[in-house]
Amino acid sequence: MIPVKRLEIVIDAPHAESITRLLGRHGLSGWTQMRGASGAGERGRRLADEITGVSSNHVIVTTCPPERLDELLEELRALLVRHGGMCLVSDALWLKH
Amino acid sequence: MIPVKRLEIVIDAPHAESITRLLGRHGLSGWTQMRGASGAGERGRRLADEITGVSSNHVIVTTCPPERLDELLEELRALLVRHGGMCLVSDALWLKH
Amino acid sequence: MIPVKRLEIVIDAPHAESITRLLGRHGLSGWTQMRGASGAGERGRRLADEITGVSSNHVIVTTCPPERLDELLEELRALLVRHGGMCLVSDALWLKH
Amino acid sequence: MDLGLIAGNLLTPPVLFFALGMAATLLRSDLEIPQAVTRGLSLYLLFAIGMHGGVELAAAGFAADALLPLAAGVVASALVPAIVFGLLKKRFGAADAAAIGATYGSISAVTFITACSFLDDRGTAWSGTMVAAMALMESPAILVGVLLARRAGVRASDDGGDGDGPREGHGSLLREAFLNGPVFLLLGSLVIGMLTGEKGWKAVAPFAYEPFKGVLCLFLLDMGLIAARRLRALRESGAFLIGFSLIVPLVNASLAIGVARLLDFAPGDALLFTVLCASASYIAVPAAIRLTLPQANPSLFLPMSLAMTFPFNVTLGIPLYMTAIDLLWRTA
Amino acid sequence: MDLGLIAGNLLTPPVLFFALGMAATLLRSDLEIPQAVTRGLSLYLLFAIGMHGGVELAAAGFAADALLPLAAGVVASALVPAIVFGLLKKRFGAADAAAIGATYGSISAVTFITACSFLDDRGTAWSGTMVAAMALMESPAILVGVLLARRAGVRASDDGGDGDGPREGHGSLLREAFLNGPVFLLLGSLVIGMLTGEKGWKAVAPFAYEPFKGVLCLFLLDMGLIAARRLRALRESGAFLIGFSLIVPLVNASLAIGVARLLDFAPGDALLFTVLCASASYIAVPAAIRLTLPQANPSLFLPMSLAMTFPFNVTLGIPLYMTAIDLLWRTA
Amino acid sequence: MDLGLIAGNLLTPPVLFFALGMAATLLRSDLEIPQAVTRGLSLYLLFAIGMHGGVELAAAGFAADALLPLAAGVVASALVPAIVFGLLKKRFGAADAAAIGATYGSISAVTFITACSFLDDRGTAWSGTMVAAMALMESPAILVGVLLARRAGVRASDDGGDGDGPREGHGSLLREAFLNGPVFLLLGSLVIGMLTGEKGWKAVAPFAYEPFKGVLCLFLLDMGLIAARRLRALRESGAFLIGFSLIVPLVNASLAIGVARLLDFAPGDALLFTVLCASASYIAVPAAIRLTLPQANPSLFLPMSLAMTFPFNVTLGIPLYMTAIDLLWRTA
Ligand SMILES: Nc1ncnc2c1ncn2[C@@H]1O[C@H](COP(=O)(O)O)[C@@H](O)[C@H]1O
Ligand SMILES: Nc1ncnc2c1ncn2[C@@H]1O[C@H](COP(=O)(O)O)[C@@H](O)[C@H]1O
Ligand SMILES: Nc1ncnc2c1ncn2[C@@H]1O[C@H](COP(=O)(O)O)[C@@H](O)[C@H]1O
Ligand code: NA
Numbered sequence A, B, C: 001m002i003p004v005k006r007l008e009i010v011i012d013a014p015h016a017e018s019i020t021r022l023l024g025r026h027g028l029s030g031w032t033q034m035r036g037a038s039g040a041g042e043r044g045r046r047l048a049d050e051i052t053g054v055s056s057n058h059v060i061v062t063t064c065p066p067e068r069l070d071e072l073l074e075e076l077r078a079l080l081v082r083h084g085g086m087c088l089v090s091d092a093l094w095l096k097h
Numbered sequence D, E, F: 001m002d003l004g005l006i007a008g009n010l011l012t013p014p015v016l017f018f019a020l021g022m023a024a025t026l027l028r029s030d031l032e033i034p035q036a037v038t039r040g041l042s043l044y045l046l047f048a049i050g051m052h053g054g055v056e057l058a059a060a061g062f063a064a065d066a067l068l069p070l071a072a073g074v075v076a077s078a079l080v081p082a083i084v085f086g087l088l089k090k091r092f093g094a095a096d097a098a099a100i101g102a103t104y105g106s107i108s109a110v111t112f113i114t115a116c117s118f119l120d121d122r123g124t125a126w127s128g129t130m131v132a133a134m135a136l137m138e139s140p141a142i143l144v145g146v147l148l149a150r151r152a153g154v155r156a157s158d159d160g161g162d163g164d165g166p167r168e169g170h171g172s173l174l175r176e177a178f179l180n181g182p183v184f185l186l187l188g189s190l191v192i193g194m195l196t197g198e199k200g201w202k203a204v205a206p207f208a209y210e211p212f213k214g215v216l217c218l219f220l221l222d223m224g225l226i227a228a229r230r231l232r233a234l235r236e237s238g239a240f241l242i243g244f245s246l247i248v249p250l251v252n253a254s255l256a257i258g259v260a261r262l263l264d265f266a267p268g269d270a271l272l273f274t275v276l277c278a279s280a281s282y283i284a285v286p287a288a289i290r291l292t293l294p295q296a297n298p299s300l301f302l303p304m305s306l307a308m309t310f311p312f313n314v315t316l317g318i319p320l321y322m323t324a325i326d327l328l329w330r331t332a
């Protein structure tokens, strides 16, 4: 069991690729992405109901070694400032296999 | 990074709106909702396979300032008692942006 | 509020049933499953785009009493070694209802 | 008894695909149909049957004799829940008794559609009035069921009582009965079919009519998968309810055939009326009941209608009822 | 004014299903259509209209007089954003003004399709050239809108500037304009329709042509649900923008009718050209703008086009424009 | 070599839509099709081709000479994995060699369907027997591949060995081979087509037959998107496997044409037989292999069949094989 930081990122569907590219640049090669989430936040309701993905969120879950968290969050924050979205960080244990 | 409580609520699809309204009444205006989850619990298997949503769960993730948690959970519990479902609470850090 | 271990398991769609059966054998009768997740990991990108589920992940969230965690994780690890996938463990409180 | 008719019904593509779906689940094949596809198919069927019925209604004009079957349907749909409630209340409690009552008072659009296609195959005529009857029979049972439960002391659903909720309390009852998604689409399509008549139908028929039976096959394949998955839950609910879910359609069908005979329906309409009375809802009612009677256990009423009554009606029920009608109408 | 034409348009199945969808949302019915079905239906419509247009283009051959409408369309689609930008920049800032401009400069394929079906019902001819014009008018408005915003100081979207991102920076602008999913499918189907001509069309028509109007009904039902859900966001954006989203189509339509008259379009093509100018995008533009102008607020431009301009055009606009064209072409 | 035939095949809507899909991914368009729609389309295709084949089989009757192609197909489908396994075992290990062998021994229903539509366009007859052959060739390769791997020491899949798991161990092998979702639907539809014959087909054809080619276009668009996304994974698997995935179909096709000549197949059936042998599975096998041989790396066998062999067969292979057959059958 390896201690890691669990990140849970919600982002507009069209920007999801920016997030996974960002993760890649920070050497994080593991993530899970769920599509078609609806939600509400500072920019109002997002209904996940239309054709273009503009009203849909993607949820991206990833893990990060604690020591690399700060530099990742800095860039992530810049991206969320520009595009909206959300990121929660919590502690977790990764089941080594 | 703001410490928050992360709530993860699973509820029958037809009752999902009750949850988000409840959140709204408690001044929580941010949440993310995923549809079409299957599952198992005290009320048996829920297969997420038919037409009406009666066998589907929605998963709602939200955050709550620690000081407002108790009053929220009280009402939430009442709702879960009536409708079934589940709520997990954990600690997280919200990436301010 | 009951302290529990929250498990978040990502697994190839065709193996998801092995996981829920495993949970059942350990007396865990509550879980939530989301389908059609894409992702990346040691076995490369999984695009969740084709017909057979071979490139799709399922996400399974469950809770486990702390005292039963170890024996569960042991078997789970064996399964993940064979099939790939991921498991994160964290602390949570279960809202009793 | 006309075994040929039963065999004939069993050997049509829709029924065989239903069986294929059940077989897939029972043999543990991993065949599955995404929920979005299931819902898309059901939207199509409701749209198509609604438009079709509306057009036929418009063509027939509102004759006074159309009112009789409609009234008979509504009355049946209101009486059944009351009877079932009376029978089951002691044993299962008011909430579950009311939910099962509502389930059996309301109708199954897919059973109805399968019966239409059965009549078409035989060349027996049927009228658009029955589609209107179907649309009208969706809701009264929900109302009656919930009102009975309330009178018996089952608390109304509300979530904190702030009153701004659009779907709780007493107001929600009528809403769920008539604004329930499938009911709304069916009624709406019926009205649009009536308003746009032959001309609208001509534009829509290559989508709503011609491929209909083929789509029905795929949909019934899916229903077979779904129904068989409920067999286990059904087994857990005990022999009494399993028996109940076979006897109720037979009793309701007998009564319906009697009424149809008295009211002198044509054989095709008699079959459809019978099927409406004998079938149980698994679309409109379960959703409405979850919202208005959350105390009721969905693993009772849903498997009963989905895994027993529906398969029975689709395979054996329809030709059985037809045989009885053929016999009675001939002798009379 | 030809009230009969308006009533006639209102009483066709597609428009009635749109109204049914809006009613469902406004009455708080829980009718909903899964997003995957919505997307499947829109793929079908783009595929079908693209193929159809391509085949008609191939049949007509590339006459020189086909170029005139195409050029007119592209110019209109580039001018509108500039005008709108000028009008709104002070009040709403450069990013939102540019986004709204791009929205109104681009086109709505569904409005266009509804207009085609309106013309077919009336027996008025129209040409494949207009489908090509539609395809060409999707993108210029996006380019113009974003370039205006950039000139006004709105920063280009980039995410850290490492340059390896396929969809950021200036390169992404052209990509979003022309490789945007719906635009790409529409243009691709158009080209395939031209390449495979009559023979390809014969193979595809039982899927792409015959059920088309029926599918359109289901799609518009869904659009009604979706549009009505945006009414609240629209109300919050204020009376000015609500008015704006009704006046812009009228102004654009008037100008378009004038141009069509000058260029001597046939009445059917004149209506389609008018509808293209008067309609606003809610498929291609919003997605492209989210990527190239993330500063723009999607709860302004999306509800305006989806919840006001689209319903207006589909119900009242089309017959209104037709009436004007009938009048003008007759007198001229 | 008949370049006209190749060009002709390349210029049909299905192949062009496949190319459009690949282009969309390669040009980084954001065009995408929801997975539920992809799965819905594939269910439709399996249902339709199964019913169609079953009806043709029923019409032809079970002549003794139908057994020959069936037997040839099954033998081919069992031999190919053994040969491929022998060739690749050293280099890639038993698990991957067996998986790739199973992939190439089994068949691609979509390639088969595209070949049918190619024959229809040319007016060349083909028989329902080949559909039955296709259905029978799905599974043996899976069995052979897995058994070879087991003999070579690859451990059976099991998850703790409690034995109550429905899909592990040796029992799961047969289950995966024959109860695999797509195989089950195809075989089931075939049997239903045979049972219901002409009459069932007439009811279902407006859905299963007439729109078929149009649906195939949309499906191949999607396959193009999906295949191109695997090109990167393929590049990583190295030049050897890329070459392998082009040479295997050519070798298998040559052998198949020889066998077809010896057994004196008609040209249409010869092409279909060749296509079955030359094509590789990306539906039935990958799913079955994931469950029975989890040690095999899906980023080898899936991209090979999906991103190389499938595109090759659909664009160049089919007309190439036809040219060879035309030549050989003429001279013979
Ligand atoms: N407090 C929150 N908890 C969970 N999800 C949130 C929260 N705030 C925002 N989100 C998600 O992030 C999306 C974008 O948020 P925003 O940019 O603030 O509108 C929303 O649509 C939600 O899905
Ligand atoms: N321990 C658990 N872990 C994760 N999800 C659960 C758990 N218990 C219940 N659920 C979810 O909550 C739904 C309703 O639970 P219940 O009302 O207990 O049947 C289930 O169908 C599951 O999706
Ligand atoms: N670090 C991680 N964070 C989140 N999800 C992961 C992570 N690693 C792997 N996954 C998920 O687990 C799946 C299988 O991982 P693997 O077997 O390592 O390829 C991936 O496709 C991801 O969806
Ligand atoms: Na009934």
Ligand code: NA
Binding pocket: E080, E103, E104, E105, E106, E107, E108, E276, E277, E278, E279, E280, E281
């Ligand atoms: Na416009």
Ligand code: NA
Binding pocket: F080, F103, F104, F105, F106, F107, F108, F276, F277, F278, F279, F280, F281
């Ligand atoms: Na093969």
